[in-house]
Amino acid sequence: MGLLDGLLGNASEIDVDEVAQELAPIIGEGESVVQVFKLVRDMFVFTDKRLILIDKQGMTGRKVDYHSVPYRAITQFKIETAGHFDLDAELKIWVSGQSEPIEKELSKAAVVGVQKTLATQMFG
Numbered sequence: 001m002g003l004l005d006g007l008l009g010n011a012s013e014i015d016v017d018e019v020a021q022e023l024a025p026i027i028g029e030g031e032s033v034v035q036v037f038k039l040v041r042d043m044f045v046f047t048d049k050r051l052i053l054i055d056k057q058g059m060t061g062r063k064v065d066y067h068s069v070p071y072r073a074i075t076q077f078k079i080e081t082a083g084h085f086d087l088d089a090e091l092k093i094w095v096s097g098q099s100e101p102i103e104k105e106l107s108k109a110a111v112v113g114v115q116k117t118l119a120t121q122m123f124g
Helices: 003-008 016-022 111-123
Strands: 033-039 042-047 050-057 063-070 074-080 088-095 102-107
Touching (some): 033 102, 102 111
Antiparallel strands (some): 050 063, 088 102
């Protein structure tokens, strides 16, 4: 991912092995990283069991929020693609037991990959 893409908020697919090593302390036994999309410092990590939303906070990024959502808890998801003047796409994920969806912004380039991976992991 180039610096310009990062500044514009464009998510890109990154190397699974690199992220798997970084997340080794929090990945469960027998769990494997399937696909990863990165948006500046934040990441969408798809494992074979769950979606991990990683939000690095603050100036240094040392404070990290890991939001783990098991695929079995996702009741529905919605992706709104970007238009001509609106450059951001939006992902909404509804989780059982919560009335409000989890909302994340995506780039136009990441929409298809995120949607396909989420569908594959939920229904595949």
